[in-house]
Amino acid sequence: MNELPKVELHLHLEGAAPPAFIRGLAREQGVDLSGIFDAQGNYAYRGFVDFLRVYEAACTVLRTPRDFGRLTRAVLEQSAENGVIHTEAFVSPDFCGGRDLGAWREYLAAIREAAEEAERELGIGLRVIVTCIRHFGPDAARQTARCAAETAGDFVTGFGIGGDEGQGSKADFAWSFDMAREAGLRLTAHAGEWGGPDSVRDALDHLRVERIGHGVRAIEDPALVDRLAEDGIVLEVCPGSNVALGVYPSMRDHPIERLRKAGVKVTVSTDDPPFFHTTMRQEYDALHRTFDWDEGVFRDIAATSARAAFCDAATRDTLLERIGA
Numbered sequence: 001m002n003e004l005p006k007v008e009l010h011l012h013l014e015g016a017a018p019p020a021f022i023r024g025l026a027r028e029q030g031v032d033l034s035g036i037f038d039a040q041g042n043y044a045y046r047g048f049v050d051f052l053r054v055y056e057a058a059c060t061v062l063r064t065p066r067d068f069g070r071l072t073r074a075v076l077e078q079s080a081e082n083g084v085i086h087t088e089a090f091v092s093p094d095f096c097g098g099r100d101l102g103a104w105r106e107y108l109a110a111i112r113e114a115a116e117e118a119e120r121e122l123g124i125g126l127r128v129i130v131t132c133i134r135h136f137g138p139d140a141a142r143q144t145a146r147c148a149a150e151t152a153g154d155f156v157t158g159f160g161i162g163g164d165e166g167q168g169s170k171a172d173f174a175w176s177f178d179m180a181r182e183a184g185l186r187l188t189a190h191a192g193e194w195g196g197p198d199s200v201r202d203a204l205d206h207l208r209v210e211r212i213g214h215g216v217r218a219i220e221d222p223a224l225v226d227r228l229a230e231d232g233i234v235l236e237v238c239p240g241s242n243v244a245l246g247v248y249p250s251m252r253d254h255p256i257e258r259l260r261k262a263g264v265k266v267t268v269s270t271d272d273p274p275f276f277h278t279t280m281r282q283e284y285d286a287l288h289r290t291f292d293w294d295e296g297v298f299r300d301i302a303a304t305s306a307r308a309a310f311c312d313a314a315t316r317d318t319l320l321e322r323i324g325a
């Protein structure tokens with residue numbers, strides 16, 4: 001089942017940067033990043049705050065559109081090696097040109113060129129979900145939403161929000177989500193990872209999203225679990241990320257199986273895979289070992305992901321065909 005075609009809906013482009021790629025950029029730029037790697041060359045950190053420090057340090061060498069084009073290629077190679085045939089990556093104009101529309105277009109062009117090349121050569125498709133950063137505030141989010149709306153199309157297909165769930169209220173971002181929706185973008189929001197069930201409810205009520213990034217802490221509220229199941233809301237679940245950051249102590253404690261059994265549409269993604277020392281293949285392995293998921297379950301999960309993908313109908317049908325659903 002490890003070789004099954006996989007569809008990934010929740011991946012941060014910078015957060016998926018292979019360590020060797022970041023080391024290569026650092027060498028070219030003469031930047032010393034040795035402090036963020038362990039002896040094996042993996043990202044090394046202790047706890048969430050230190051994770052953010054290491055993540056941000058790694059991102060400092062991602063500067064130009066060309067860097068992001070090369071990053072896209074490195075990330076898609078890594079995903080394709082893990083059997084991923086379609087991936088949706090969060091990309092933020094905050095980090096690609098400081099929310100300037102002209103600069104954002106240049107970054108996007110470089111990312112798209114690399115994605116199209118990877119699709120031809122590796123058979124993996126990419127779509128971009130433009131993401132605003134919650135702790136940068138609602139005004140920055142409006143500028144980000146404008147970048148998203150102006151570039152919406154067959155490549156930029158979604159809009160979302162990430163960042164510190166502890167700051168501000170989701171309602172403050174409703175204007176940006178409305179703008180993105182009017183531009184034809186499909187919507188997702190990080191919630192129910194660090195925030196509890198109310199954060200998931202807020203995302204549904206104020207931002208009117210069709211998918212939730214994580215959303216796993218909905219399990220703490222049975223009425224909310226029922227609502228998710230009835231409304232067909234799709235959860236972009238990242239089990240390895242949740243365990244690595246201590247949202248749950250172990251895979252055995254993770255609620256993905258309870259949510260699935262309750263009829264919630266769960267999918268599987270890696271979030272920031274090298275930072276959490278995971279891959280899609282390792283996620284599949286862990287779920288198989290822990291919950292005894294068989295090939296049928298994984299095929300269902302991949303089909304759910306394909307149906308929830310922010311892509312056109314023809315692409316979705318091709319994905320379903322490749323999955324064998």
Ligand SMILES: [Zn+2]
Nearest residue numbers: 162190213271
């Ligand atoms: Zn995420």
